[in-house]
Amino acid sequence: MSKLKYALFTGCTAKQSTPEQYLSTMALAEKLDIQLVELTEASCCGASHLQDYDDFLSLVLNARNIAYAEKHELTMVTICNTCQLNTAMTKHRLDNDAELKARVNQKLGEVGLEYKGTSNIIHFLYAIIDDIGLDKIKEMVVRPLSQFNIAPFYGCHNIRPSELQNESHKTPENPYNPTSLDDLIIACGGKNVDYEEKNKCCGFHAELQAPKTAAILTGNAIAGAMDGNADWMVTPCPLCHLKLDTQTQHASEAIGRDVSLPVLHMQQMVGLALGCSQKELGLKHHLVNVDFM
């Protein structure tokens, strides 16, 4: 089998507020013998907020990002649920609306680019499951996470809208009963915690606009994991991570209960099981200390 190769869209967060996510992505890719071609030309996806202001501009910018993956003739891998949503949504809309696609391409043509629709866009979590496979991960585990109860936190933009999300990967995910992250925890030797909030919203996108609402959602999520006896949480989304890891004080105040758990990125969890070092995985960059290793 030839070496797996993807175009990596890091998104903005991995290069700023979650440096550990970038580090662990690279460390895990090396362990899994995946070649990542970083799309250094890519812009921000708009995070579904630019979309509130200027929908067409957000389409043009996202189509430009995809066009660079297409130039490499590679599948685009995202490592942020919201990047995944906005990029996949752009692809879906352009691939199903020739007139819109032509309008966008007219703009891209001004800078010598074209959106064709030839590259798939997939979140790293699903790329691992589809292209590496859970069995292979299981075989590669050198440090099974068997002593841990791990609470999966899926993040909205990887599972909803399911019709869109399920276009990108092979095994359909049920947004009301998602299993991919649970399966990955089990493959890493851990015990998956089942709790009501695992497929719910963390509140990130209203953190500034509706801080109380956002803090309650964060608090409920961590509380649910704690009540399920979780030792720590794991998420494929850096925005969920930011909310769950850095906002514990606001969350605790909002729900009137002290809540706090270490939260790992999906890449860090798999990296740990596969023998990456703590330094490679950037474990020192967390606000809630990751001291269980």
Add this chain to the structure above:
Amino acid sequence: MSTHTITTQKVNFKVFRFNSVQDYLPYYENYNMDVNSEEVILDILDRIKWDHDGSFSYRRSCRHGICGTCAIKVNGRVTLACKQSMTSMIELFGTDLLIEPLSIKRSIKDMIIDKADFWEKHEAIHPYLISDVEEHPEHEHLVSPKEAEELNEADLCIQCGACHYACPVVEINEDFFGPAAFAKAYRFEADVRDDAHTTRLNELHEEKQGLWDCVKCFECQEVCPKDVNPIEKITKLHNMLFTQGVVTSNIATRHAVGFKHSIAKNGVLDEGGLVLYSELAGIVKHVPVAAKMFIKGKIVPPWAITKSDNLDEIKKLVESSSTAKF
């Protein structure tokens, strides 16, 4: 001769029971039933009432997915009982199914809830055409097919409440209008015959009702049995606030616009700069967390941000492709 065969399997239903007049607390009753592949959830509700307990209560009427009265939750998923086949539910969730009302805290009796909050919010957005129609017009007010297309999807809403009670913000913030009311507001805002535009939009823009409080979880789109896609309509209302000049400067509008400025400058986002642009003086409340993040190496100062390569392309595209002004 048809080759279609009907199969049967055993399903355990754990059903929410509560009578607000006589019960102190709700409880769950288990019913083990043989379910055949032709049945929908409403058939099960009927059989519980007819065969097991005549006091079991739920709303139903048209049986054709039109009246919107029979929406309930199955394993947390809101669904129209009359349209959802048992086969699809078993495929999604297996043979242990949890049957609950749309909102437990609003339950009056079993599946029947008090939907007053839903209707109050529906009423509040003026869900009708506001137009100074002449008593004796000289000709029809023609709407082109393209113009009608803009509101067709939103017009399909049957007010079942599925999205409203699936919305996590409605659950927390009682002032929040909710996805159904917003989608209905859009339906009239997008209607070329409606003259209320800025009046209705101004009301929606007020922070208390929370057009900007949507957390973008997509629960409403996922759950809608009529593909109204409420979150897309919320986004379109946001866009309208800008295009129709209704928008005023607040934290939410600055946040949306801030992305464009940041992208035009760096290609990527300047996270700290965006929070400052959105919050203005309110930034001070973020200082304690930001300080902790800084110590952990999670804050990159504006001068150290790695800008996108080929930034001139991005600048050109922001210049040429912008469609909104603020």
